[in-house]
Amino acid sequence: MTNNSRRKQVLTGTFVLTASAFIAKLLSAVYRVPFQNMVGNVGFYVYQQIYPIYGIGMTFALNGLPMFISKLVVDVRDPADQIALIRRLQVFLSIISLIIFLGLQLAAQTIALAMTDGHLAPVIRAVSWMFLFTPFLATWRGYFQGRLEMGPTAYSQVIEQVVRVTVILVIAGWAIHAGADPYMIGELAMFSAPVAGACALLVLLFTVRRKQLPRPSKRANLTPLFRRLIFEGGTLCLVSAVMLLLQLVDSFSVVAGLRHFGLSFAAAQNLKGIYDRSQTLVQLGMVVTMASTTAALPSLSLAHGRGQQTTFDHLAATEMRVNFALALAMSAGLFVLMPQINTLLFSSADLSLTIGVYCVSIVFVTIILTASTILQAVGRYRATMAAIISGVIVKILINHWLVARFSAMGASAATLIGLLVMMIVLRVLAARQLAHLFNGLQVLKLLVVLAVMSLLVKLITSGIAVGFQIPLTRMSAMIEVVIGIPVGVGIFLLGCRVLNVFSLREWFAIPMIGRLMRLLKI
Template sequence: MKNEQIQKTMRGAVILSCAGLAAKILSAFYRIPFQNIVGNTGFYVYQQVYPIYGIGMTFALSGFPVYISKLIAEQENELHRLQLSRQIFLVLACFGIFVFAFLQFFSKQIAFLMGDSELFWLIKSISWMFLFMPMLAVPRGYYQGTFNMIPPALSQVAEQFVRVLVIIVCAAMFVKYDWNLYSMGANAMLGSTFGAFFAMICMSSFYFKKFFKARQGDFHEDYSVLFKKMFTEGLVLCLFAAMMVLLQLVDSFTVMNGLRLSGMSLSKAQNLKGAYDRAQPLVQLGMALATGFSASLLPALSSELAEKKVAEFKETTKIILRISTVIALAATVGMISIMPELNTLLFGDAFLSSTISAYVVSIVFIALISTYNSILQSMNLFSKAAFSLLCGIFVKACTNVWLIEQFGIIGASISTVLALAVSLALIVFFKPKSVGSVFTGDSFMTKLGAACLLMGGSVKTLMILFEKFSAGTRFDAVVATSAGIVLGCFVFFLSIVALELFEKDEWLAFPKGRKIYELIQKLKK
């Protein structure tokens, strides 16, 4: 029976991981055509308020649901689960209404603090989606707590698909009807509300078949205790799920102000911030790749902990961390190696390529932080992880404006990487001894560094050769980027095989890992 439950958990984790990966890829890729349509300034207008949406969706689709699922799974019967769901719904409804009212009433003040008073229309527009937060978080948490991952997975993909569709339509209308940039941004932000509505439809059976029909019982959690749980442990999960969005939120309040303090005009600062935000989809895609493959291994940790298999638990965490590190570092070095061409390919010019390259380094840190956090969650360790996260945000808030004044817009990228490095260092320092590490023991990091150096060096050499014969067009960028990706993948794969970076168990952890391992054995012969 226990093996059956573990298999069910594993299947659910894979389904949810695939849905999350699809949603992240959708969320990363739509920004490229969007920026191409509306330009740097239009992209700035949208990205300046985007972190508020990101935090709201984290609350609704990943942060609170994970904690709710834990509470639901602890209940002894279906009646208690539904009673608790109703109470959580009331708590989150009050919270959602409060956030909605706050954003509505203080939108002008928030926009002023962001350095652009006209943004208040976008803030008002994004506030509506917070009213949907309890309607999404509760059924999602319920289904995850009962190991039914299909409705949450469908809701996640539906939300992103509808939102992206609305955003692209608004961008096209902006061009066709010559909309004001802020009007376009406000309408695009309504995509989050439409997306939330369709995500709710995907989980409507919860309300019509369970939530409204369940009879009243004698089970009743104390509201003060429930409120404390939701906004301590539950909020910590939300903060971690939204870590990059929180750093972007700091950027929203500090980058424009930092640029203006350095004497830059409003229009030039807007254009620069929009170009700086080109890094976001690249980082999001890198994170999705780095954490997606390892996510399916996480349920195994819970079973190993439950069975008190300490050695197996440590080995599994080590494998997960190694996979995340390899993919994240390879993606980072690869993107940096082809950056001027990649920037031109995606956004039409090579503007701020150095700044974007510096920002992309954050992929490695955020991938490791996210993986460590997932491992610590499986052990119910929250407080030290939360402290590490808050220290990172504090570093970002304290250094952003100063670094921008000292080094220009690249200072914001340096600040983000520094903040994530501090958070990761603290998490590694605080982690229990039972959790594996990529930073101690064998020569793994040395071998990985050598493989990345070989890949990066070969790809950069190719890019320099291309640059000598290139006219700087987008078509040239397509050819150069494609050739660089093929060469990079080929060199990196050969390097990690030759250096014997992975052991057999680690190869088998990859999708189609057995076939890859068998191919490697044939190549060695």
């Protein structure tokens, strides 16, 4: 295969994988809106308490481990050695997954009590079954990605999410008519994870059988690779699961903190269910960033591998600046329109300020993900691992204390502080690789544009409410959101154009805008 045809295959595969990841992430975020509307705040609380465990397992099987394993496969030339590598990794990962499965099964009651709700134990046991599929999903996805065959991974992850979302919404629909207990709903909803994992694995095994792969050799030596699995594979998993780790801390400490704040257990459950809406909105906000960083990694790795430092620096700076600008705009828009968005999606404006503050984390996570992608391209992992672990530890230390004093707002603040610590540690440990990614004048211009955008959008939506004397209902919220979002986007783009916020390269890097500029030949 020539270099050009190989590069074309890499780009095509990256596009397929990015598109499927975008669809999977979008489905994973969007379904929670109707689900919350069906099961209510307490039902949503039950589901979200355990969701981080599922989410972390999913990142192992979908993002972190397959990406790492694909790099191992690329480094092994002989097809028989590649299969030997996959088989032995499956054994190693199966042992780890079995330990996790048994730990969740046997310690479910202890974990539930640590979450201040012993009734969550069956829900924990239900989600534990998905870990039995993780070794095979991760290794076969990594194998095919390493051989530049992105189709099996793409199809399996879309099918996995479609099956899971369908099962969850069917269960929620049944629950409405049956008047089911929230904990039963949560347990049945979490069983969607192993069901979906089984369906995804069937897709992969069908492809494996159809390919007629060679028999594994006996030459593969994995002893030095296990160390890489812990550091490189572990770091990739941590990056993919950064928000889920912080949400897991919330699962253990928010309800307990709210009890110390003075709420009854039922009121704490209800408030935690409302607070959990913020996670859905952040996940929606991160869809574009996740797709962007996935698409940028091959180009960054290629530039670094060829020693093209100038090209690498331009790509890294463009990726960081565009992602940062879009994340900043999205966070500002969500913050300004939060009462309307909250009411439109979840039927009430409760905790809008708390949720709006939490959504600022989109900016911090975007910086962390983009920086880690840049470091990954040059083979640096330990700085990212140290940064994420430091931030999670800080969140653990301060979360309960802040919630006990400031209610749910304390949890939002603790999340932002934890992410800020990650950013600082990452910048200190990887100062050389992350230098010159930001332009001070550009950031200042962005802040001016966003201040004007936020003010005008707030004035317009407030004018609609006051001028027509409309109370905040779902219908009025929809009108204000439908008007406010395009107005905000238009003001943002116009302001960036007037103040020359972006270079031509950066304009072309913005999703949809770049394509529009190419069509118009700007």
